[in-house]
Amino acid sequence: MNAETDGAEGSARRSLIDISVESWRFARLFARVLGKLDEAEAPRYSNQLRYFVKKLEDGLDSVGLKLVSLEGQLYDAGMAASPLNIADFGPEDRLVVDQMIEPILMGPDGLVKGGTVMLKKVEAK
Numbered sequence: 001m002n003a004e005t006d007g008a009e010g011s012a013r014r015s016l017i018d019i020s021v022e023s024w025r026f027a028r029l030f031a032r033v034l035g036k037l038d039e040a041e042a043p044r045y046s047n048q049l050r051y052f053v054k055k056l057e058d059g060l061d062s063v064g065l066k067l068v069s070l071e072g073q074l075y076d077a078g079m080a081a082s083p084l085n086i087a088d089f090g091p092e093d094r095l096v097v098d099q100m101i102e103p104i105l106m107g108p109d110g111l112v113k114g115g116t117v118m119l120k121k122v123e124a125k
Contacts, residue, residue: 016060016063016065017065017105017112017113020056020059020060020065020067020105021067021102021103021105021113023052023056024056024067024102024103025102027049027052027053027056030045030049030052031049034046034049064107064108065105065106065107065112066105066106066107067103067104067105068080068103068104068105068106068115069100069103069104069115070097070100070104070115070117071097071098071099071100072096072097073096073097074094074095074096074097074122075095075096075097075117075119079097079117080104080111080114080115081097081100081104081114081115081116081117082114082115082116082117083095083116083117083118083119084101084116084117084118085118085119086119088119089119089121093121093122094121094122095119095120095121095122096119096120096121096122097117097118097119098117098118098119098120099117099118100115100116100117101115101116101117101118102115102116103115
């Protein structure tokens with residue numbers, strides 16, 4: 001392949017990554033809105049959301065990409081995600097990923113794009 005083709009493919013790949021991340025964000029926002037709908041209306045829109053997410057995942061899978069969420073997992077500094085609020089905690093705090101702001105994008109050769117997370121302290125039982 002020549003440099004011109006590589007540039008076009010690289011640009012298309014970046015565009016696919018960007019649209020995938022934005023689609024993931026939109027789906028999460030739409031899911032929150034669904035929680036505010038009347039119980040009679042919600043199932044119809046919930047089915048449409050599931051279809052949209054499935055099409056997104058299938059499209060990414062066809063090019064060897066996968067969106068990954070770490071929500072609910074114990075935080076480890078080696079995770080492929082940058083915490084926005086790490087300064088709010090001490091070094092002895094046990095932390096869990098409370099919310100994914102941006103998903104991690106994995107490809108066949110490993111990490112394609114790191115994610116962004118919000119953390120929270122694990123409450124002692």
